[in-house]
Amino acid sequence: MSEQAKPNGFDIYEVFSQRTPTSSFVHQFSLLAPNHEVAMSMARENFLRRDSVVNIWVVKRDDIYVCPPEEREFLERLDNKAYRETKGYGDLQSKWRAHRERYEAEHSNNQ
Amino acid sequence: MIAQTHDEKLAAFLEKIDNGGKIEADDWMPDDYRTQLIKLISMHGMSEIMGALPEKEWVPKAPTLRRKLAIMAKVQDEMGHGQLLLRVAEDLMAPLGKTREDMLNDLFTGRLKFHNVFHMEAPTWADAGVIGWLVDGAAIITQTMSLDTSYAPYSRALHRICAEEKFHAQHGESIVLALAEGTEQQRRMLQDAVTRWWPALLMFFGPPEGGKISSNQQMNMRYKIRSQTNEELRQVFFDKYVPRIFHLGLTLPDPTIRYDEAAGQWIYQQPDWDEFKQIVSGHGPRSVQRLDLRKLSYQQAQWVRDALLNNTQQAI
Amino acid sequence: MNTDQKALQELLFQLADDDFILAYRGSEWLGLAPHIEEDVAFSSMSQDTMGHAVMFYEMLEELGAGTADDLAQLRKPQDFRNAVLVERPNGTGHYMEQPNYDWAYAVARTYLYELFKWVRLEALMSSSYQPLVQISRKMMTELRYHLMHWQTWTKHLAGGGQESRDRLQAAIAQVCQDIEGLFSFGPHADAIVAAGLIADASTLKARWLEKASDALAKNGLALPDAFPAPSHDGRAGEHTEQLADVLNTLSEVYRLDPAAAW
Ligand SMILES: [Fe+2]
Ligand SMILES: [Fe+2]
Numbered sequence: 001m002s003e004q005a006k007p008n009g010f011d012i013y014e015v016f017s018q019r020t021p022t023s024s025f026v027h028q029f030s031l032l033a034p035n036h037e038v039a040m041s042m043a044r045e046n047f048l049r050r051d052s053v054v055n056i057w058v059v060k061r062d063d064i065y066v067c068p069p070e071e072r073e074f075l076e077r078l079d080n081k082a083y084r085e086t087k088g089y090g091d092l093q094s095k096w097r098a099h100r101e102r103y104e105a106e107h108s109n110n111q
Numbered sequence: 112m113i114a115q116t117h118d119e120k121l122a123a124f125l126e127k128i129d130n131g132g133k134i135e136a137d138d139w140m141p142d143d144y145r146t147q148l149i150k151l152i153s154m155h156g157m158s159e160i161m162g163a164l165p166e167k168e169w170v171p172k173a174p175t176l177r178r179k180l181a182i183m184a185k186v187q188d189e190m191g192h193g194q195l196l197l198r199v200a201e202d203l204m205a206p207l208g209k210t211r212e213d214m215l216n217d218l219f220t221g222r223l224k225f226h227n228v229f230h231m232e233a234p235t236w237a238d239a240g241v242i243g244w245l246v247d248g249a250a251i252i253t254q255t256m257s258l259d260t261s262y263a264p265y266s267r268a269l270h271r272i273c274a275e276e277k278f279h280a281q282h283g284e285s286i287v288l289a290l291a292e293g294t295e296q297q298r299r300m301l302q303d304a305v306t307r308w309w310p311a312l313l314m315f316f317g318p319p320e321g322g323k324i325s326s327n328q329q330m331n332m333r334y335k336i337r338s339q340t341n342e343e344l345r346q347v348f349f350d351k352y353v354p355r356i357f358h359l360g361l362t363l364p365d366p367t368i369r370y371d372e373a374a375g376q377w378i379y380q381q382p383d384w385d386e387f388k389q390i391v392s393g394h395g396p397r398s399v400q401r402l403d404l405r406k407l408s409y410q411q412a413q414w415v416r417d418a419l420l421n422n423t424q425q426a427i
Numbered sequence: 428m429n430t431d432q433k434a435l436q437e438l439l440f441q442l443a444d445d446d447f448i449l450a451y452r453g454s455e456w457l458g459l460a461p462h463i464e465e466d467v468a469f470s471s472m473s474q475d476t477m478g479h480a481v482m483f484y485e486m487l488e489e490l491g492a493g494t495a496d497d498l499a500q501l502r503k504p505q506d507f508r509n510a511v512l513v514e515r516p517n518g519t520g521h522y523m524e525q526p527n528y529d530w531a532y533a534v535a536r537t538y539l540y541e542l543f544k545w546v547r548l549e550a551l552m553s554s555s556y557q558p559l560v561q562i563s564r565k566m567m568t569e570l571r572y573h574l575m576h577w578q579t580w581t582k583h584l585a586g587g588g589q590e591s592r593d594r595l596q597a598a599i600a601q602v603c604q605d606i607e608g609l610f611s612f613g614p615h616a617d618a619i620v621a622a623g624l625i626a627d628a629s630t631l632k633a634r635w636l637e638k639a640s641d642a643l644a645k646n647g648l649a650l651p652d653a654f655p656a657p658s659h660d661g662r663a664g665e666h667t668e669q670l671a672d673v674l675n676t677l678s679e680v681y682r683l684d685p686a687a688a689w
Contacts (some may be wrong), residue, residue, distance in 0.1 A: 009420040010419075010420075012198075012201075012202075029195060029198065029267075029268075029271070030192065030198050030438075031198065031464045032198070032211065032462075032464060033464065034419040034420055034422060034423065036580075037579055037581065037583075038419065038579060040579075041468065041575065041576045041579040041580075042464040042465060042467070042468040045467050045468040045471040045573075046191060046194060046464055047271075048469050049184075049187075049188075049191070049471065050275075060157075066137065067562070068137075069135065069137050069138045069139065083563065160458070160463065163457065163458040164458055167457050167458045167522075168523055169680075170457055171451055171454050171522070171676050171677055172676055172677065172679045172680050173453065173680065174496055174680040174681040174683075174689035175476070175496050175681065175689050176480075176481045176484070176496055176499055176644055177481075178689060179454075179477065179677075180477055180478060180481070181472065181475050183454055183457065183470060183477070184470075186457055186458070186470070186473060187466075187467055187470035187471065188473070190457075190458060190463060190466045190467050190470070191467045193463060194463045194464055194467060197463065197499050201453030210465075229505070236680045236689075246589030272607055276686070290689055292688070293687050293688055293689075294684060294687050296683065296684060296687075297684070297687060329666050336453075395610075400523075404458075404459070404523070404526070406528065407458040407525065407527075408460075408461075408526070408528070409457075411461075411527065411530075412460075412462070412526065412530060414590055414591060414594065415461035415462070415463060415530050415587075415591070416462065417587070417588065417590075417591070417616025418583060418584055418588055419462075419583055419587060421586070421587045421588040421591070422583045422587050
């Protein structure tokens with residue numbers, strides 16, 4: 001975006017934060033700042049006053065390539081992908097149980 | 112991409128929101144949807160920022176160290192709510208070439224209004240308590256109603272805001288309960304504040320519809336920006352707070368107020384709606400003084416904003 | 428009270444009062460800062476600073492000096508031990524009426540004070556009084572953010588064009604008029620140092636000079652060559668009239684009935 005398009009000059013920065021070293025970054029909100037450094041100096045207090053965080057990202061919104069609105073419908077998927085998920089394998093538990101019970105039954109008969 | 116006519120886009124938009132779908136800033140939206148949102152959210156945002164001023168008067172004066180810290184945090188949150196809402200409004204007005212600066216100028220020239228309650232005086236510490244308890248209480252009711260708004264960025268801001276409002280309400284209740292359980296002088300201070308704030312609290316929800324719902328409200332409901340009328344919200348407020356006010360042994364400056372079992376609603380004395388119009392158009396007891404404060408601080412900081420911009424240009 | 432106890436209390440009052448009064452000055456800025464996002468950030472730091480004051484007042488309370496609230500709100504101006512720098516107003520006017528506040532002064536004062544506070548807390552890490560050692564470590568974690576924040580502002584005002592740079596340089600000069608007052612431990616200085624509570628004032632000053640000169644030099648700024656003797660020695664209870672105004676405001680409600688529960 002060019003300077004002329006922003007009479008106020010400040011840019012929009014998106015703020016992300018990470019709660020623990022093993023958690024993913026989560027988007028919080030956006031703020032106006034003249035540059036990354038100032039954005040960072042205000043980020044935590046604006047959006048994370050009551051949260052503990054171990055790291056923060058500030059990203060200039062102009063640098064984010066957003067999926068265009070008219071293409072977001074392509075993000076939808078048919079609900080026919082059970083083979084990718086654990087719910088597609090719901091029969092395993094009962095099969096294992098049957099095998100164990102048969103095994104145990106055979107072994108107790110042998111005694 | 113299949114080209115769509117305006118009517119087709121509008122039909123798709125309405126179908127989406129009717130099915131509980133949410134609109135994002137970069138989605139297509141009807142012009143009047145955008146206009147209504149800008150009006151509503153910029154007014155809400157500026158009200159948060161102007162609302163910081165009456166309470167701020169009591170920040171240094173709060174009676175104990177703990178209260179001083181708590182009210183500082185509370186007023187800070189209100190500025191933070193203003194920040195969130197202005198950001199949402201700014202994204203909506205960006206396609207129109209408008210910015211935060213324009214909103215502030217609209218506030219200074221009176222084109223952009225702020226809530227009636229923030230034009231009022233807060234002459235005692237009990238006022239700070241009553242603001243936290245009842246003004247924030249009223250705000251929670253309207254904001255909770257809007258959580259499910261069709262405009263997703265507004266909803267996201269409101270979710271953050273409502274989480275903090277729970278703290279605000281408890282902060283207010285705590286101050287009020289200490290006064291109610293306190294000395295004669297403290298109780299009197301509290302009663303005076305409740306009496307003083309009552310008409311403004313009724314006005315907060317806006318005029319009743321008198322059978323016909325105003326066109327703005329109607330449009331906002333059609334667009335699923337809001338889901339309840341002014342009067343419905345006011346009744347929710349009565350349900351929650353009138354009994355509590357009485358439980359503390361306090362009185363209201365309305366001898367007629369009562370719950371009508373048959374009608375299933377509260378009967379009460381209307382505030383002076385002409386006065387309401389006067390107040391929100393900048394003729395309230397503290398309108399001018401508070402706007403002057405905001406204006407002065409804005410003008411004085413011009414050099415700071417210029418300096419920040421100078422830096423950006425040099426850095427690149 | 429023996430000399431050591433007196434020395435400890437004097438030092439605690441200096442620590443508590445410095446933070447308390449500066450946090451008050453910060454709270455006057457609430458809603459008036461130059462940028463909304465900054466308003467929110469600045470308020471967090473004022474809260475941190477007041478929070479630190481409360482911790483020091485509570486230490487005094489444990490030592491039997493009175494309740495924290497009484498100590499903060501009922502003492503007379505001459506009983507306050509803060510340096511005069513922190514009581515100086517933010518500008519002319521009142522926080523509710525015509526506040527002609529100077530952001531450059533806010534940045535310069537807060538930054539130079541917090542650098543001093545860092546040096547002082549560092550020195551307290553080897554205090555003979557254990558509770559001070561523990562509390563200092565905690566406070567330094569919050570202070571890190573403050574220093575980063577004010578360093579960013581200093582950099583941006585210094586690099587923000589001629590007007591901004593001039594204003595900042597003038598504000599630094601103004602702050603330095605009062606800076607010497609920070610490096611006084613007052614009439615009980617000898618006892619404070621002898622008890623091993625903290626390193627002596629000249630050591631603190633040397634460390635601060637190094638830190639502050641570095642911080643400013645990074646931005647092409649400099650401290651003046653010499654600092655005038657303080658107009659009032661706050662550590663000895665000498666204060667400007669402004670402190671009386673501050674205390675009247677701070678205690679306006681509490682004084683209505685200090686025995687009541689608020
Ligand atoms: Fe709010
Ligand atoms: Fe609130």
